[in-house]
Amino acid sequence: MAADGGDGMTGEVAVLGAGMHPWGKWGRNFVDYGVAAARAALGDAGLEWRDVASIVGADTVRGGYPGYVAGATFARALGWQGARVASVYAACASGAQAVAAARAQILAGLADVVLVVGADAAPKGFFRPAGGDRPDDPDWLRFRVLGATNPTYFGLYARRRMAVHGDTVEDFAQVKVKNSALGALNPYARYRKRVSADEVAASAVVADPLRLLDICATSDGGAALVLSSLEFARRRGVAEPVRIRAVSTVTPRYPNTVLDLPDIATDSAAAAEPAAETFRASIARAAYEEAGLGPEDLSLAEVYDLSTALELQWYEDLGLCGEGEGAKLLREGATAPGGRIPVNTSGGLASFGEAVPAQAIAQVCELTWQLRGDAGDRQVEHARVGITANQGLFGHGSAVIAVR
Amino acid sequence: MPRTHTPVVAGWFTGDGDDFTLLGTRCSACTSVFFPREDGWCRNPGCAGGDLAEIPLSRRGRVWSYTDSRYRPPSPYVTDPELPWEPHTLIAVELAAERMVVLGQAAPGVTAADLTVGAEVEVVPGVLHEDGETVWTTWQWRPTGVTA
Secondary structure, rough: OOOOOOOOOOEEEEEEEEEEEEEEEEOOOOHHHHHHHHHHHHHOOOHHHHHOOEEEOOOOOOOOHHHHHHHHHHHHHHHHHHEEEEEEEEEEEEEHHHHHHHHHHHOOOOHHHHHEEEOOOOOOOOOOOOOOOOOHHHHHHHHHOOOOHHHHHHHHHHHHHHHOOOOOOHHHHHHHHHHHHHHHOOOOOOOOOOHHHHHHOOOOOOEEOOEHHHHHOOEEEEEEEEEEOHHHHHOOOOOOEEEEEEEEOOOOOOOOOOOOOOEEEEOOOOOOOOOOHHHHHHHHHHHHHHHHHHHHHOOOEOOOOOOOHHHHHHHHHHOOOOOHHHHHHOOOOOOOOOOOOOOOOOOHHHHOOEHHHHHHHHHHHHHHHHOOHHHHOOOOOOOOOEEEEEEEOOEEEEEEEEEE | OOEEEEEEEOOEEOOOOHEEEEEEEEOOOOOOOEEEOOOOOOOOOOOOOEEEHHHHEOOOEEEEEEEEOOOOOOOOOOOOOOOOOOOOOEEEEEOOOOOEEEEEEOOOOOHHHHHOOOOEEEEEEEEEEEEEEEEEEEEEEOOOOOOO
């Protein structure tokens, strides 16, 4: 692989700046968080907003019309300066799509510097579908017909793992113990208190077998990245920038045989044979192929731990271990700080709670700080390669590989 | 005045008692099965497209997984806020002939403690909720007593 990205399979782009607004339940408009994150990322890059040729916003469906046109909303708030604009939505994968759009513009020569911003202001309690009677909308139907909240899907996956792989609720609790210890070290995390296994076990069951402390909260937050061409970074005197080498935004392949949010049933495999790998595994494989790297090259990974059990599933889907070996990998300490492949050094969703359009961008912020050696007490030694992974409902893959 | 019985979604199930079944559709060209039903087009990308005909789904299947909802779900799930929340159980069921997994609520009284992955369940008619004029009906999964 060409390290300069100029003549590889896919060119690389530089991450010049990363910024976040702390996650929490601040009760303000999502625009506040996005603007704060954008200013932080621009400051980190040493650039002015006027230097930005293009802005890509990751939308929120909870902010009314401004949320559906997030790119323009942030551009207006920062002060109209004529930049090219795009807004994207892909549920939890929105941030990765924003990064993908920005990268495509840079590699196509349409823009030298692109600002990527995502922010959300989350409701109290469960996420709920858009209003009105919409019996053609699977997201509306699963609430109307089944009362199937997001945590019930997490509960189904967790119970399945226990039955098929022998995972235990104690294994799940250890994911929270690990991630909360890391979140305690992250100034942007919402929950900064270490949690014990006993505290997980004492928390209320939300969706059997998962308890409150197994399930990620919904949060307010904002994250932003300043991306540029490698040539622009060189001109700015950034000799060794963090580089994005792959962005996976793949969709499932029919028949998709893993029950996914917000579906009431899987596809049928009666007439067409399913692919050998699941959708989630294909998300990571596409990223590895694009980067010319594999799981053995990774220094760290940021994965979407909507629940503790789901983090273990990601270990397997990323190829960090074999199928069914996720809990073993955790028990061995391989995914803890100092282990072979630390996972969720940011503290993960366990420590942040989910701010949907900001989350995939926040994952890349953490990779950026780790690869620059700026992660403070969370620093993974000699970090060279990191991957992020998540999945947005309605079939959105999301994975980013960054290198330095 | 007798209340009308209305399916929560039209065309997803039919029949009473032992004749109760979920309804899906099947493509006449590639035999792919769909639930919830597809009536417009076949979603198999390898299929040129055929007519979609209504078919009953298998009445029995095996538990793929299960969970419950210990907290009151938000609207549009209909609950009476005056009454304390009674958790309901959800079961994902693998249908062998259709090679698919279908989610549903468990029949009243069935808790997570009563279930194991791989146990056999059957589909039965059930009531989702009732109001002044209407009894809203749905499908539910109930263990047959046959274990994995």
